[in-house]
Amino acid sequence: MDEFDIVAGAITSRRSVRGFLPDPVSVELISKILATASYAPSGSNIQPWNVHVVMGPKRDELSRLLLDAHRQKLPEAREYEYYPVQWRSPYIERRRATGWGLYETLGIQKGDRQASAAQHGRNYAFFGAPVVLVFAIDKDLRQGSWLDYGMFLQNIMVSARGCGLHTCPQAAIANYPGIVKRLLGIGDDQTVICAISMGYEDSSCPANQFRPPRIDLDEFVVFHS
Incomplete structure (x- = not known):
């Protein structure tokens, strides 16, 4: 296997895993992954990432607080807009295909709000997952630093695959930034971007059987010569 195949294998085997085993992941392995990911490029090398590694009782407390907010239907207070304010083609069709594809895999019927809320x-x-990585960025940084952050996040997920782990990037945690900030001591001068759940895949979990499709190359690439 040549170097391209090794890298390509890590990239193409990365997917959003929605069922993890409780097996622990060592601090040493997490540190190795994050140190590797930190080689992501950033404009003028400013390295805008701030990472909170949440495990054990603190992870359980964070989960409990967020679940309570979700079940009580507390107002969401996201600090940035992740999705378009107005959906349009072709993005709305891709979103629906992914959402309903997952729900169909799980046997959740359209209109079953209770099951949908439980899955959410x-x-x-x-x-x-036994490990949750929470990411924040200084509020005065601009779009370029968010681009840098995306490359850092991808490095984490690809590095995790190289170590036999799986991940799930999650923007949902940003719905309740106040809870996250209070528990983890994140200042109001930062924006909670997202989380990545990390661990070993539970291959028996039905949700992990779903594979969202990828668009063909000719749908997003134009060659100029």
């Missing part, structure tokens, strides 16, 4: 709530249980 699993975000706040971190799908059973």
Whole structure:
């Protein structure tokens, strides 16, 4: 296997796993992954990432607080807009295909709000993952630093695959930034971006059988010569 195949294998085997085993992940392994990911490029090398590694009782407390907010239907207070304010084609069709594809895999019927809410709530249980990485960025940094952050996040997920782990990036945690900030001591001068749940895949979990499709190359690439 050549170097490209090794890298490509880590990238193409990365997916959002929604069912993890409780097996612990060592601090040493997490540190190795984060140190590797920190080689992501950033404009003028400012390295805008702030990472909170949440495990053990603190992870359980964070999950409990977020689940309580979700079940009580507390107002969400996201500090930034992740999705378009107005959906349009082709993005709305791709979103629906992914959402209903997952729900069909899980046997959740359209209109079953109770089951849908329960599945959404699993975000706040971190799908059973023993490790949760929470990411924040200084509020005065601009779009370029958010681009840098995306490359850092991808490095984490690909590095995790190289170590036999799986991940699930989760924007849902940003719905309740106040809870996250209070528990983890994150200042109001920072924005909670997202989380990544990390651990070993539970291959028996039905949700992990779903594979969202990828669009063909000719749908997003134009070659110029």
